[in-house]
Amino acid sequence: MFIEINPKVAAEKNIRNGERAWVHTPTGAKLNVQALVTERVGPDTVFMPFHFSGHWQGADLLAYYPKGAAPIVRGEAINTGTTYGYDSVTMMQETKTTVCNIEKA
Amino acid sequence: MARMKFVCDSERCIECNGCVTACKNENEVPWGVNRRRVVTLNDGLPGEKSISVACMHCSDAPCMAVCPVQCFYRTDEGVVLHDKDVCIGCGYCSYACPFGAPQFPSQGTFGARGKMDKCTFCAGGPEANGSEAEFEKYGRNRLAEGKLPACAEMCSTKALLAGDGDVVADIFRTRVVHRGTGAEVWGWGTAYGSQQAGKPTTEGTK
Amino acid sequence: MRRAAVALFALASGALLLAACGEKPQTNAEGVKHDAVPWTGTGTQANTGTVFTAPGWKVGEKTAWEQQIKLRSNGQNEYTKEN
Numbered sequence: 001m002f003i004e005i006n007p008k009v010a011a012e013k014n015i016r017n018g019e020r021a022w023v024h025t026p027t028g029a030k031l032n033v034q035a036l037v038t039e040r041v042g043p044d045t046v047f048m049p050f051h052f053s054g055h056w057q058g059a060d061l062l063a064y065y066p067k068g069a070a071p072i073v074r075g076e077a078i079n080t081g082t083t084y085g086y087d088s089v090t091m092m093q094e095t096k097t098t099v100c101n102i103e104k105a
Numbered sequence: 106m107a108r109m110k111f112v113c114d115s116e117r118c119i120e121c122n123g124c125v126t127a128c129k130n131e132n133e134v135p136w137g138v139n140r141r142r143v144v145t146l147n148d149g150l151p152g153e154k155s156i157s158v159a160c161m162h163c164s165d166a167p168c169m170a171v172c173p174v175q176c177f178y179r180t181d182e183g184v185v186l187h188d189k190d191v192c193i194g195c196g197y198c199s200y201a202c203p204f205g206a207p208q209f210p211s212q213g214t215f216g217a218r219g220k221m222d223k224c225t226f227c228a229g230g231p232e233a234n235g236s237e238a239e240f241e242k243y244g245r246n247r248l249a250e251g252k253l254p255a256c257a258e259m260c261s262t263k264a265l266l267a268g269d270g271d272v273v274a275d276i277f278r279t280r281v282v283h284r285g286t287g288a289e290v291w292g293w294g295t296a297y298g299s300q301q302a303g304k305p306t307t308e309g310t311k
Numbered sequence: 312m313r314r315a316a317v318a319l320f321a322l323a324s325g326a327l328l329l330a331a332c333g334e335k336p337q338t339n340a341e342g343v344k345h346d347a348v349p350w351t352g353t354g355t356q357a358n359t360g361t362v363f364t365a366p367g368w369k370v371g372e373k374t375a376w377e378q379q380i381k382l383r384s385n386g387q388n389e390y391t392k393e394n
Contacts, residue, residue: 249352250361268383
Protein backbone atom coordinates (compact mmCIF):
# COMPACT_ATOMS: atom_id res chain seq x y z
CA MET A 1 0.00 0.00 0.00
CA PHE A 2 1.57 3.24 -1.03
CA ILE A 3 0.81 6.91 -1.38
CA GLU A 4 1.94 8.96 -4.34
CA ILE A 5 3.18 12.35 -3.15
CA ASN A 6 4.37 15.29 -5.21
CA PRO A 7 8.06 16.10 -4.67
CA LYS A 8 7.23 19.62 -3.48
CA VAL A 9 4.89 18.32 -0.80
CA ALA A 10 7.29 15.54 0.12
CA ALA A 11 10.04 18.09 0.61
CA GLU A 12 7.80 20.22 2.82
CA LYS A 13 6.94 17.25 4.99
CA ASN A 14 10.43 15.78 4.98
CA ILE A 15 9.33 12.51 3.42
CA ARG A 16 11.70 10.72 1.09
CA ASN A 17 10.82 8.11 -1.47
CA GLY A 18 10.30 4.76 0.21
CA GLU A 19 9.84 6.13 3.71
CA ARG A 20 6.70 5.57 5.75
CA ALA A 21 3.99 8.19 6.10
CA TRP A 22 0.85 8.62 8.19
CA VAL A 23 -2.35 9.53 6.40
CA HIS A 24 -5.08 11.12 8.54
CA THR A 25 -8.60 11.44 7.14
CA PRO A 26 -11.87 12.93 8.46
CA THR A 27 -13.15 9.46 9.34
CA GLY A 28 -10.55 9.34 12.07
CA ALA A 29 -8.43 6.79 10.23
CA LYS A 30 -4.69 6.79 10.67
CA LEU A 31 -3.05 4.82 7.90
CA ASN A 32 0.61 3.88 7.83
CA VAL A 33 1.71 3.61 4.22
CA GLN A 34 4.85 3.80 2.14
CA ALA A 35 5.56 6.99 0.23
CA LEU A 36 6.20 7.09 -3.50
CA VAL A 37 7.49 10.51 -4.42
CA THR A 38 6.62 11.23 -8.03
CA GLU A 39 5.62 14.00 -10.37
CA ARG A 40 2.56 11.99 -11.32
CA VAL A 41 0.36 13.84 -8.84
CA GLY A 42 0.02 17.59 -8.46
CA PRO A 43 1.12 19.52 -5.37
CA ASP A 44 -2.42 19.59 -3.98
CA THR A 45 -3.23 15.94 -4.47
CA VAL A 46 -2.09 12.57 -3.22
CA PHE A 47 -3.03 9.24 -4.69
CA MET A 48 -3.64 5.93 -2.97
CA PRO A 49 -4.95 2.79 -4.64
CA PHE A 50 -7.60 0.47 -3.26
CA HIS A 51 -7.36 -3.34 -3.13
CA PHE A 52 -3.85 -2.86 -1.78
CA SER A 53 -3.03 -3.73 1.81
CA GLY A 54 -0.48 -5.53 4.00
CA HIS A 55 -1.21 -4.03 7.42
CA TRP A 56 -4.24 -4.57 9.60
CA GLN A 57 -4.95 -2.20 12.45
CA GLY A 58 -1.33 -1.20 12.52
CA ALA A 59 0.17 -4.71 12.55
CA ASP A 60 2.24 -5.93 9.63
CA LEU A 61 0.66 -8.99 8.03
CA LEU A 62 3.92 -10.34 6.61
CA ALA A 63 3.66 -13.57 8.61
CA TYR A 64 0.29 -14.37 7.07
CA TYR A 65 1.40 -14.35 3.45
CA PRO A 66 2.79 -17.53 1.84
CA LYS A 67 6.56 -17.48 1.96
CA GLY A 68 7.99 -15.33 -0.79
CA ALA A 69 4.57 -14.11 -1.92
CA ALA A 70 4.15 -11.11 0.36
CA PRO A 71 3.85 -7.71 -1.26
CA ILE A 72 7.09 -5.80 -0.94
CA VAL A 73 5.23 -2.57 -0.21
CA ARG A 74 2.80 -3.13 2.64
CA GLY A 75 0.55 -0.60 4.31
CA GLU A 76 -2.86 -0.06 5.80
CA ALA A 77 -5.73 -0.49 3.37
CA ILE A 78 -7.68 2.58 2.30
CA ASN A 79 -11.07 1.21 3.35
CA THR A 80 -11.23 2.95 6.71
CA GLY A 81 -9.96 6.21 5.29
CA THR A 82 -12.32 7.16 2.51
CA THR A 83 -14.96 9.74 3.20
CA TYR A 84 -18.66 9.01 3.68
CA GLY A 85 -19.80 9.07 0.05
CA TYR A 86 -20.54 5.75 -1.61
CA ASP A 87 -22.41 4.32 -4.59
CA SER A 88 -25.90 3.19 -3.59
CA VAL A 89 -25.89 0.16 -5.90
CA THR A 90 -22.38 -1.26 -5.50
CA MET A 91 -21.48 0.24 -2.13
CA MET A 92 -18.12 1.21 -3.58
CA GLN A 93 -16.45 4.28 -2.12
CA GLU A 94 -16.67 7.68 -3.71
CA THR A 95 -13.18 8.11 -5.04
CA LYS A 96 -11.00 11.19 -5.42
CA THR A 97 -12.96 13.21 -2.87
CA THR A 98 -11.35 12.42 0.46
CA VAL A 99 -9.53 15.22 2.25
CA CYS A 100 -6.48 14.07 4.12
CA ASN A 101 -3.42 15.14 6.01
CA ILE A 102 -0.02 13.59 5.45
CA GLU A 103 2.83 13.51 7.88
CA LYS A 104 6.08 11.68 8.13
CA ALA A 105 5.92 8.47 10.12
CA MET B 106 3.51 -15.03 -44.44
CA ALA B 107 5.84 -12.35 -43.15
CA ARG B 108 7.69 -12.56 -39.86
CA MET B 109 5.77 -12.18 -36.63
CA LYS B 110 6.52 -8.86 -34.97
CA PHE B 111 5.59 -6.65 -32.06
CA VAL B 112 5.07 -2.91 -32.39
CA CYS B 113 4.40 -0.70 -29.38
CA ASP B 114 3.01 2.74 -30.09
CA SER B 115 4.51 4.99 -27.43
CA GLU B 116 1.92 7.68 -28.16
CA ARG B 117 -0.85 5.37 -27.09
CA CYS B 118 0.73 3.44 -24.27
CA ILE B 119 -0.76 4.55 -20.96
CA GLU B 120 1.38 2.38 -18.71
CA CYS B 121 -1.64 0.39 -17.57
CA ASN B 122 0.53 -2.77 -17.45
CA GLY B 123 -2.37 -4.79 -18.87
CA CYS B 124 0.09 -6.49 -21.19
CA VAL B 125 2.35 -7.40 -18.28
CA THR B 126 -0.53 -8.88 -16.33
CA ALA B 127 -1.95 -10.71 -19.34
CA CYS B 128 1.41 -12.33 -20.09
CA LYS B 129 2.15 -13.25 -16.50
CA ASN B 130 -1.26 -14.79 -16.06
CA GLU B 131 -1.66 -16.53 -19.39
CA ASN B 132 1.76 -18.16 -19.32
CA GLU B 133 2.05 -18.68 -15.55
CA VAL B 134 5.47 -17.12 -15.66
CA PRO B 135 7.78 -18.19 -12.81
CA TRP B 136 8.53 -15.85 -9.91
CA GLY B 137 11.26 -13.37 -10.62
CA VAL B 138 10.74 -13.40 -14.37
CA ASN B 139 8.98 -10.54 -16.11
CA ARG B 140 8.62 -11.54 -19.72
CA ARG B 141 7.05 -8.22 -20.61
CA ARG B 142 7.73 -4.90 -18.88
CA VAL B 143 6.52 -1.34 -19.40
CA VAL B 144 9.23 1.30 -19.42
CA THR B 145 8.16 4.87 -18.70
CA LEU B 146 10.23 7.97 -19.29
CA ASN B 147 9.50 11.38 -17.77
CA ASP B 148 6.85 9.92 -15.48
CA GLY B 149 4.38 12.66 -14.59
CA LEU B 150 6.11 15.30 -16.64
CA PRO B 151 5.12 16.71 -20.02
CA GLY B 152 6.47 14.41 -22.69
CA GLU B 153 5.80 11.27 -20.68
CA LYS B 154 6.27 8.24 -22.87
CA SER B 155 5.69 4.60 -22.10
CA ILE B 156 6.60 1.58 -24.12
CA SER B 157 6.01 -2.10 -23.56
CA VAL B 158 9.10 -4.26 -24.05
CA ALA B 159 9.50 -8.01 -24.33
CA CYS B 160 11.47 -10.25 -26.64
CA MET B 161 11.69 -8.59 -30.04
CA HIS B 162 12.21 -11.88 -31.89
CA CYS B 163 15.12 -10.42 -33.77
CA SER B 164 15.94 -11.62 -37.25
CA ASP B 165 19.60 -11.74 -36.19
CA ALA B 166 19.13 -12.71 -32.57
CA PRO B 167 22.14 -12.06 -30.32
CA CYS B 168 20.84 -14.61 -27.83
CA MET B 169 20.93 -17.30 -30.48
CA ALA B 170 24.39 -16.25 -31.56
CA VAL B 171 26.01 -16.50 -28.15
CA CYS B 172 24.32 -19.58 -26.74
CA PRO B 173 27.03 -22.18 -26.02
CA VAL B 174 24.67 -25.14 -26.30
CA GLN B 175 22.62 -23.98 -29.30
CA CYS B 176 19.31 -24.15 -27.48
CA PHE B 177 17.68 -21.44 -29.60
CA TYR B 178 15.86 -21.90 -32.87
CA ARG B 179 13.69 -19.75 -35.08
CA THR B 180 10.38 -20.94 -36.48
CA ASP B 181 9.29 -20.25 -40.05
CA GLU B 182 7.20 -17.37 -38.75
CA GLY B 183 10.27 -15.68 -37.33
CA VAL B 184 9.51 -16.45 -33.70
CA VAL B 185 12.68 -17.06 -31.67
CA LEU B 186 12.19 -19.96 -29.28
CA HIS B 187 14.47 -22.07 -27.14
CA ASP B 188 14.62 -25.53 -25.64
CA LYS B 189 14.65 -25.52 -21.85
CA ASP B 190 15.88 -29.12 -21.78
CA VAL B 191 19.10 -28.06 -23.47
CA CYS B 192 19.55 -24.78 -21.62
CA ILE B 193 22.35 -24.88 -19.04
CA GLY B 194 21.50 -21.58 -17.38
CA CYS B 195 24.82 -19.93 -18.19
CA GLY B 196 23.22 -16.54 -18.69
CA TYR B 197 25.09 -15.53 -21.86
CA CYS B 198 21.85 -14.84 -23.70
CA SER B 199 20.81 -12.52 -20.91
CA TYR B 200 24.05 -10.58 -21.27
CA ALA B 201 23.77 -10.47 -25.05
CA CYS B 202 20.18 -9.32 -25.34
CA PRO B 203 19.83 -5.53 -25.65
CA PHE B 204 16.22 -5.75 -24.42
CA GLY B 205 16.76 -7.91 -21.36
CA ALA B 206 14.36 -10.52 -22.63
CA PRO B 207 16.04 -13.75 -21.41
CA GLN B 208 15.50 -13.98 -17.68
CA PHE B 209 16.06 -16.54 -14.97
CA PRO B 210 13.71 -17.55 -12.17
CA SER B 211 14.80 -16.37 -8.75
CA GLN B 212 14.39 -19.68 -6.95
CA GLY B 213 17.78 -21.26 -7.46
CA THR B 214 19.94 -22.26 -4.52
CA PHE B 215 23.29 -20.50 -4.08
CA GLY B 216 22.26 -18.11 -6.86
CA ALA B 217 22.00 -20.87 -9.47
CA ARG B 218 20.13 -19.54 -12.44
CA GLY B 219 17.99 -22.43 -13.58
CA LYS B 220 16.45 -22.54 -17.02
CA MET B 221 16.13 -19.36 -19.04
CA ASP B 222 12.63 -18.08 -19.59
CA LYS B 223 11.54 -15.47 -22.10
CA CYS B 224 8.68 -14.24 -24.20
CA THR B 225 7.71 -16.91 -26.73
CA PHE B 226 5.26 -14.81 -28.77
CA CYS B 227 2.75 -17.18 -27.17
CA ALA B 228 4.07 -19.90 -29.45
CA GLY B 229 5.17 -22.35 -26.78
CA GLY B 230 8.27 -24.42 -27.39
CA PRO B 231 9.58 -27.69 -28.82
CA GLU B 232 7.08 -29.82 -26.90
CA ALA B 233 3.85 -30.91 -28.58
CA ASN B 234 1.53 -27.98 -29.27
CA GLY B 235 -0.87 -27.35 -26.44
CA SER B 236 0.41 -30.22 -24.32
CA GLU B 237 0.68 -30.11 -20.54
CA ALA B 238 4.48 -30.31 -20.78
CA GLU B 239 4.61 -27.37 -23.12
CA PHE B 240 2.42 -25.28 -20.84
CA GLU B 241 4.52 -26.13 -17.79
CA LYS B 242 7.74 -25.10 -19.45
CA TYR B 243 6.91 -22.39 -21.94
CA GLY B 244 3.41 -21.14 -21.25
CA ARG B 245 0.39 -21.07 -23.47
CA ASN B 246 0.66 -21.78 -27.20
CA ARG B 247 -1.81 -19.26 -28.59
CA LEU B 248 -0.45 -19.22 -32.14
CA ALA B 249 -1.38 -22.89 -32.53
CA GLU B 250 -4.92 -21.95 -31.46
CA GLY B 251 -5.07 -19.34 -34.20
CA LYS B 252 -4.79 -16.43 -31.77
CA LEU B 253 -2.29 -13.65 -31.20
CA PRO B 254 -0.11 -13.14 -28.11
CA ALA B 255 -2.10 -12.38 -24.97
CA CYS B 256 -0.33 -9.07 -24.36
CA ALA B 257 -1.37 -7.51 -27.67
CA GLU B 258 -4.88 -8.86 -27.48
CA MET B 259 -5.23 -7.41 -23.99
CA CYS B 260 -3.81 -3.96 -24.73
CA SER B 261 -6.41 -1.44 -23.66
CA THR B 262 -5.43 1.27 -26.12
CA LYS B 263 -4.15 -0.97 -28.94
CA ALA B 264 -0.72 0.55 -28.37
CA LEU B 265 0.82 -2.90 -28.53
CA LEU B 266 0.27 -4.59 -31.87
CA ALA B 267 1.39 -8.10 -32.69
CA GLY B 268 1.06 -10.46 -35.59
CA ASP B 269 2.12 -10.70 -39.19
CA GLY B 270 4.75 -8.00 -39.69
CA ASP B 271 3.22 -6.68 -42.90
CA VAL B 272 -0.23 -6.35 -41.37
CA VAL B 273 1.07 -4.73 -38.20
CA ALA B 274 3.18 -2.24 -40.16
CA ASP B 275 0.14 -1.41 -42.27
CA ILE B 276 -2.03 -0.79 -39.23
CA PHE B 277 0.60 1.41 -37.68
CA ARG B 278 1.05 3.39 -40.89
CA THR B 279 -2.72 3.94 -41.18
CA ARG B 280 -2.76 5.13 -37.62
CA VAL B 281 0.10 7.59 -38.03
CA VAL B 282 -1.33 8.99 -41.25
CA HIS B 283 -4.79 9.38 -39.75
CA ARG B 284 -3.88 10.99 -36.51
CA GLY B 285 -1.71 13.76 -37.83
CA THR B 286 0.66 15.76 -35.72
CA GLY B 287 0.67 17.94 -32.64
CA ALA B 288 -2.25 17.70 -30.25
CA GLU B 289 -4.30 15.80 -32.78
CA VAL B 290 -2.13 12.82 -31.99
CA TRP B 291 -4.16 12.52 -28.80
CA GLY B 292 -7.34 13.22 -30.68
CA TRP B 293 -7.88 16.80 -29.56
CA GLY B 294 -9.73 17.78 -32.70
CA THR B 295 -11.77 14.59 -32.64
CA ALA B 296 -12.81 15.14 -29.08
CA TYR B 297 -13.44 18.88 -29.12
CA GLY B 298 -14.12 19.45 -32.78
CA SER B 299 -11.84 22.45 -32.80
CA GLN B 300 -9.03 23.38 -35.09
CA GLN B 301 -7.25 25.06 -32.25
CA ALA B 302 -4.57 22.44 -31.97
CA GLY B 303 -3.77 20.24 -34.89
CA LYS B 304 -6.10 19.17 -37.64
CA PRO B 305 -9.42 17.67 -36.60
CA THR B 306 -10.14 14.35 -38.21
CA THR B 307 -12.57 14.28 -41.10
CA GLU B 308 -13.77 10.73 -40.43
CA GLY B 309 -17.50 11.32 -40.88
CA THR B 310 -18.02 12.92 -37.47
CA LYS B 311 -19.86 16.17 -36.86
CA MET C 312 42.73 -41.76 13.50
CA ARG C 313 44.68 -41.56 10.25
CA ARG C 314 42.91 -44.62 8.81
CA ALA C 315 39.53 -43.12 9.64
CA ALA C 316 40.52 -39.89 7.91
CA VAL C 317 41.69 -41.76 4.80
CA ALA C 318 38.49 -43.83 4.73
CA LEU C 319 36.39 -40.68 5.06
CA PHE C 320 38.34 -39.01 2.30
CA ALA C 321 37.86 -42.03 0.02
CA LEU C 322 34.13 -42.05 0.73
CA ALA C 323 33.73 -38.33 0.13
CA SER C 324 35.69 -38.32 -3.11
CA GLY C 325 33.79 -41.41 -4.26
CA ALA C 326 30.50 -39.65 -3.64
CA LEU C 327 31.69 -36.53 -5.44
CA LEU C 328 32.99 -38.43 -8.46
CA LEU C 329 29.76 -40.42 -8.76
CA ALA C 330 27.52 -37.34 -8.38
CA ALA C 331 27.05 -36.87 -12.10
CA CYS C 332 25.86 -40.44 -12.67
CA GLY C 333 22.24 -39.52 -11.97
CA GLU C 334 22.15 -36.64 -14.46
CA LYS C 335 20.28 -36.90 -17.75
CA PRO C 336 22.11 -35.97 -20.94
CA GLN C 337 21.55 -32.34 -21.75
CA THR C 338 20.98 -32.61 -25.48
CA ASN C 339 17.65 -32.86 -27.23
CA ALA C 340 17.10 -36.47 -28.30
CA GLU C 341 16.98 -35.60 -31.96
CA GLY C 342 19.83 -33.12 -31.65
CA VAL C 343 18.04 -30.50 -33.70
CA LYS C 344 15.05 -28.59 -32.34
CA HIS C 345 11.90 -30.28 -33.53
CA ASP C 346 8.89 -28.10 -33.01
CA ALA C 347 5.47 -28.77 -34.49
CA VAL C 348 4.26 -26.02 -36.80
CA PRO C 349 1.47 -23.87 -35.33
CA TRP C 350 -1.21 -24.82 -37.84
CA THR C 351 -1.37 -28.41 -36.65
CA GLY C 352 -3.35 -27.11 -33.71
CA THR C 353 -3.32 -27.93 -30.03
CA GLY C 354 -5.49 -31.07 -29.87
CA THR C 355 -4.18 -34.41 -28.66
CA GLN C 356 -4.91 -35.93 -32.10
CA ALA C 357 -2.96 -34.63 -35.05
CA ASN C 358 -4.49 -31.62 -36.80
CA THR C 359 -7.27 -31.11 -34.30
CA GLY C 360 -8.02 -28.24 -31.98
CA THR C 361 -9.44 -27.96 -28.50
CA VAL C 362 -12.29 -25.86 -27.14
CA PHE C 363 -9.82 -23.01 -26.79
CA THR C 364 -8.95 -22.94 -30.48
CA ALA C 365 -10.20 -19.83 -32.23
CA PRO C 366 -13.16 -20.65 -34.45
CA GLY C 367 -13.27 -19.98 -38.16
CA TRP C 368 -10.30 -21.86 -39.54
CA LYS C 369 -9.63 -25.46 -40.44
CA VAL C 370 -6.99 -26.90 -38.14
CA GLY C 371 -4.17 -28.52 -40.03
CA GLU C 372 -4.23 -26.25 -43.06
CA LYS C 373 -1.39 -23.79 -43.41
CA THR C 374 -3.22 -21.24 -45.55
CA ALA C 375 -6.29 -21.37 -43.31
CA TRP C 376 -4.11 -20.62 -40.29
CA GLU C 377 -2.32 -17.77 -42.04
CA GLN C 378 -5.68 -16.27 -43.00
CA GLN C 379 -6.90 -16.58 -39.43
CA ILE C 380 -3.79 -14.84 -38.08
CA LYS C 381 -4.06 -12.07 -40.66
CA LEU C 382 -7.73 -11.61 -39.80
CA ARG C 383 -7.00 -11.44 -36.13
CA SER C 384 -4.12 -9.03 -36.67
CA ASN C 385 -6.44 -6.80 -38.65
CA GLY C 386 -8.81 -6.91 -35.72
CA GLN C 387 -6.32 -4.65 -33.96
CA ASN C 388 -7.01 -1.91 -36.49
CA GLU C 389 -9.88 0.17 -35.15
CA TYR C 390 -9.81 2.50 -38.16
CA THR C 391 -11.70 -0.14 -40.10
CA LYS C 392 -14.43 -0.14 -37.48
CA GLU C 393 -14.96 3.57 -37.08
CA ASN C 394 -17.16 5.14 -39.68
